[in-house]
Amino acid sequence: MSNPNQVAIIQKDITDDVNKSLTRLQEDGLVLPPNYNASNALKSAFFKLQEVKDRNSKPALEVCTKASVANALLDMVTQGLSPAKTQCYFIVYGDQLQLNRSYFGTQAVLKRLTNVKDIWANVIFEGDVFDYEIDGGREKLLKHETNFLNRDKEILGAYAVVKTEDDEEILTVMTRKEIEASWSQAKTKNVQNKFPQEMAKRTVINRAAKAFINTSDDSDLLVDAINRSTENEYENERKEVNPEYEAQKEIKQNANQEIIDIKKTEPLKKQPEIIDAPKEQQMTKQPQNEEIHQEDLFETTPNGPTW
Known part of the structure; x- marks a missing residue:
């Protein structure tokens, strides 16, 4: 101006x-x-x-x-x-x-939730040794061994770990195909192509956050703001695939x-x-x-x- x-x-x-x-x-x-x-x-x-x-x-x-x-x-x-x-x-x-x-902002916001002690994410590269199991219906990290030179190899996937106040570590894993499917709906495609490692971390953290955000005891005002910022990346594409999106969004906005x-x-x-x-x-x-x-x-x- x-x-x-x-x-x-x-x-x-x-x-x-x-x-x-x-x-x-x-x-x-x-x-x-x-x-x-x-x-x-x-x-x-x-x-x-x-x-x-x-x-x-x-x-x-x-x-x-x-x-x-x-x-x-x-x-x-x-x-x-x-x-x-x-x-x-x-x-x-x-x-x-x-x-x-x-990526930093999403981490900072999640740490504000009352039951989240810490959250982090890592990328799984070709040549890494990665293993996890399903324990009690939840994914649990068993091993991730990597090598510095692997960082220049293909990305196979990514995972995020949310550590609760009770020191429980909850794992979320995404394959490369799942990550790219998420990117295909986002409005920041060129950024994801230029910086795939950090954007892969951000994507898996956003997925890991959903359950905590929408089931937390925190203020609905905070939860609404978090969800709106996340949805901004996918808003235009939802209009294209869902003709009723605008009506649904209007109802939600007027209420919250x-x-x-x-x-x-x-x-x-x-x-x-x-x-x-x-x-x-x-x-x-x-x-x-x-x-x-x-x-x-x-x-x-x-x-x-x-x-």
Whole structure:
């Protein structure tokens, strides 16, 4: 956005309303991480947003509705995520801004659940020795032996381990075919092809997380935000294969999603946006394969991309 004053006005406007909505959520039972500073996270997010562009190289703050920007930021702070720590990133789809979690972000969010002590994932390479069993109806890791040189070989699969507060280790295993099937439905295909190892870990962690997220005793507000960020990757494809998807999504959103009431100021677009309309009414049909800029997803270090 070329006008710094307009950016400042939009930033203050949206930040104020996100903070008000966050206060209401906290009054309803949402608990943020002890060391999480929502204000700093919002400032970091707006700094990143000024670098985010759509597939036509137009700035996100110009093409996205205020409603989608505000709701993406609200989901970010609800989950206790920070762009400065590369825990999340923003992607433009049409006139909608969506929040996606990184591998680090998914780990951080899961550790917030009351019964999760730790979570980690590993990739199984050709040449590795991997063995597991079914014990009491659950998968249990028996052995994973690998070699440094195997990291340059073909990926055979990946697994995640969730360690509960009772020190129980729950295993989730995915073959390469299962991982690629998941990738085929996602909107970040080119990223998965460039960074298959880390994206394989992220995919298996997302699968492992489902049972814990939806059966936890944690705030529904947190669970809703986690699920929305996960579903963002697959939303467009679900529309294509399920004609009833929009109706189902509207019912769910009207029942659960916090609606941010943003004061009317100079709009991001020429036409005023309706902030409290359901998100799907503001969306336009998008091509299935969106261009994603690598710089919006990862921080580059001398040792490579940071997840």
